Amino acid sequence: MSFKPTPFWLTAIVAPLVTTSLYAAEATLSLPSKATVGVEVIETLTFESNQTRLSDILLHPTQSADASHSLPEYCVIIGNAQLVDERIRVTTHEATCIETHAADSNIFTGAFSASAYAEDGLYGIACETSPCTLSPGQTFLLTLDEAVDIEELDNPSAELNQQRRQANGEGVANPIPRDQATPDAE
Helix, strand or coil: CCCCCCHHHHHHHHHHHCCCCCCCCCEEEECCCCCCCEEEEEEEEEEECCCCCCEHHHHHHCCCCCCCCCCCCCCEEEEEEECCEEEEEEEEEEEEEEEEEECCEEEEEEEEEEECCCCCCHHHHEEECCCCECCCCCCCCECCCEEEEEEEEEEEEHHHHHHHEEEEEEECCCCCCCCCCCCHCC
């Protein structure tokens, strides 16, 4: 059996090497300028006949073989959509992501300036229906307009969980029980 390089195999072999890890030392979510990530809308967007702009749309990451980078699984990206010449132009301005590591998590919220490109490489997503609609499951690429470096936020729940995991009754929520009768026993 001979091995024939195909787009599928090439993607399977090369993608892990190209994709850069977002979790760096000192917990910073970092992506370079012009990086691409796969996304989709969270809920269906429909442009009515007199409507050309939708504000505060919500996107989340999804897998795309054409993306150069990936985002943590738990991300919400906020942006705007505009209908121009039968193409939906999506621009983003903010992202909130949670990177999980077993029982711990890191939270990142900050500026995220990117523009949408369709799988055909053209700016904006081609409108295929009337009225023009963008639905969940319809993957497209966001290309970052500038580098992203978002520092980790304080995570009060992580601190609380750390206190709970402390042994020998030192944790606030994990005291050593005292040898006393229960209040109901009296």
